[in-house]
Amino acid sequence: MNHDSDASGIPAAFLEVLQCPKHAEALHFDGTQLVSNDAKECYPIINSTPWLLQNPLHSMVDWSIKLNHFSRVLGQEIQQLERELKNSQGATRERLELLLGAKQRFVQDISTLVSPILSAKVASKPVYDALSDRAPSTQNLLSYEANLYRDWVWGDEENEQYAELVTKALSAQQHNRVAILGAGSARLSYDLARALDPELLVSNDINPLLVFAAKEILFGQGLAIDEFPFHPKNIASTAIRHQIEAIKDCPGNLHFLFSDAAKPALRAASMDVVVTPWLIDIQPLPLLKFLKAINHYLPTGGLWVNFGSLVFQQQRESLCYSIEEIASIAEQAGFKIEEISEQALPYLKSPYNAGYRIETVWSWRAVKVKDVTLSESVDNLPDWIIDATQAVPNDSKIQSLIQTNQVYIDLAKKVNGKRSLVDISKHFARDYNVSPQESLQLVKEFFQKIAFS
Template sequence: MCGMTANTSLPLDLLACPRTGEQLRADPQGLTNQGGQVVFPLLDGVPALFAEPVATLGEWRDRLELLLVQLGQHAQRLAEANDAPDLGALGRARVERLHAATVDHRERLTSLLAPLALPQRTRATETHLALRTRLPPDASLVGYYANIHRDWVWGEAENAASLDLLKRVATGEPLGRTLVIGAGAGRLAWDVHQGLAPEITLALDFNPMLMLLLARLVRGETLDLYEFPLAPRCHDDQALLRSLAAPHPTRPGFHAIMGDALRPPCAAGAFDTVITPWVIDILPEDPRLQMARINSLLAPGGQWLNFGSLNFNFADPRLAFSLEETLELVEQQGFAPPTLTEAELPYMCSPASRHGRREQVVAFGARKRDEVAAPPRHKALPDWLVTGRGAVPALPAFRQQAVASRIHVFMLELIDGRRSLKDMAGILEQQRLMTQTEAEDSLRNFLIRLYQDSQQGRSY
């Protein structure tokens, strides 16, 4: 099942090929660029506008297959735990509840993500490498799964406060053609569309689960999915089947789009408003390049609305910008001085969980004042990885990892089911890697991590 569904309402004048920047046109298999070199499929009506759609969707499909395997394994562990003779009545009821929910959850995710069941990719990996558009290694289909329940079930206080914060930094003029980059599960984009009445809203995110879910909700469907609270308040909160639905019928002009925020499939200068919620500080790119890209997407006089924690956690200290530096950079990238507001908001406070927090959130709005040079297309990989011809650089991190890996492999090879920790430490001392005392401490910490990882439960 390819999930191909015609969507004749897509605003093609706002979209562009993420490879070439050309305008897109309709194609029997979805959308294509003007040269017809690449076809962008529609998955249940949602366009997959990745620079290399076959390879990217193939990666997502691989991650879906892994997720389903992991869920199956988790269900098996729960079934085995249920047979344990030392499990009390309450424990048995809890495990049985979780087992039934996990099995059902797996089936519901399989159904939701059925449009991902595309033909096996062929010869696309090389193109994918050449375009330097690999998915982040830690990107997970369910990495933001809890957000869907916050957005569409119990998060009204947070959702309303987030929308109010954006209203306070907006110019007050009509939002016009609006792009939300990193829309996630889509509630903020939907609230903006419903409450601030833009002409068109494009909700862009690279996670197919979130976009397929959003597309169905804005069509008026109700979806039942499980919430697995991080810290359940009581027995009945271990697994809750929640009904997700948009509170009201969606105004015309709202579209869910799959695409990469670092290569947005959008026409230059096409938008009156660009909104970036909780995204510019988590993307693996120099924020100055992001700001220049946002500038290039806006029409003259358009507005940029940013919202989130604004915590740039880069390894390079030069890019770990403070709030004051960020506001200065906004002006340097062609925007008028930003309007700023801050507030403390509830964050992920599920009524079924003991976990939840308050977040100090920053929002700013800035009008595009000047054109700036558009940044080069984002490249996720260096030439020596793409072409395979250049020398692999002996980066300090590589050298450090090589030494650590050799030691880790040696320690793992010492595990034979007979040696004690002290026996293993003695061998490390004989190899002159460290003293007996140092070796015991290092081995103990290493084995603790291995053991705890093996015992770690998973949240789905």
């Protein structure tokens, strides 16, 4: 395979397996970006990484909005810390000063990391044709931020266990092309690129913060960033500044890709192995749809290796599968699971955090036994959002939203500058037919949230 790069910085061996995620066509570099043969579809290269989301401009706008939201939220936190510092003394002041300085740096560090999106160039096209390409609503800029520190600072125990799960599943066989879907900040990608020594390893994710951070560590000058443990052990652990050194020996076979794993940007049957770490239960699609997408990447006889939890985040209970159901779902998607194992492993065991989880981790190797057809629709949003001309359904979610907000509005309207919480709760109890004790508790909780927001 040819590893030479052209002006795009993308090696030929990598470029030849890429495809247009809309029409499954080959792509070529036109001097600025990747384009389809008819030049109708254009995809930017951001920070030397192909951005192969179906509607790239909208996804770039989406992540820019997420960055703006992050900056506003952190700005509010910083202002609150500055106010609290004025009345703080002793150890409390020491802790707040540490936290304030770290938060101020953090805003700048994250903004700098994600800045390539803001300056990227892409062929002009309407933003509003691309609502289907939004990142999952559960995915924001700091989703899985803790995994970055686990991968590159303090998580050697976990990282070694995860890499061993995959290498054991693949035994001593040679695999030329490997794709890791949901690779995050790419420690597993790095470990497998060295351990398996494939000709090509594609580290794929949809979160630019994690990808850009990994690129700074693996191919840049290293990374300075602050960690904020959820339950810090002591004042010094409230915020920890990490200086992550650059990796000096990153394999040349490791390449990054921005794409939605369910909308393949890699050509059909182009990978020998697909690895899905901690992914199948957190991605937003019903499992069968997602596994049909995994089927696309592999030839018959190709291997799919999975490990992680089975805590499905589907609203319908029928789609939250147990381990006993997995083999049947995989079979419908064209796979035969050969081995399934289970073990209890630590998860995000930070030395700075007062607690961590022990997860039951399921792992398996499955072989692709037949081709299946990709699901027609794998959008993260319903049709009536993608197509703004369709009617918005007046369903139970809308009715629940109306009812909830009406309660909040009613409570807010009862404030006239004279009534106490007891007075307001009496009106609330009468209006909503609840007991006085319950009413007072609900009213207190509502206004407590406002007071401390």
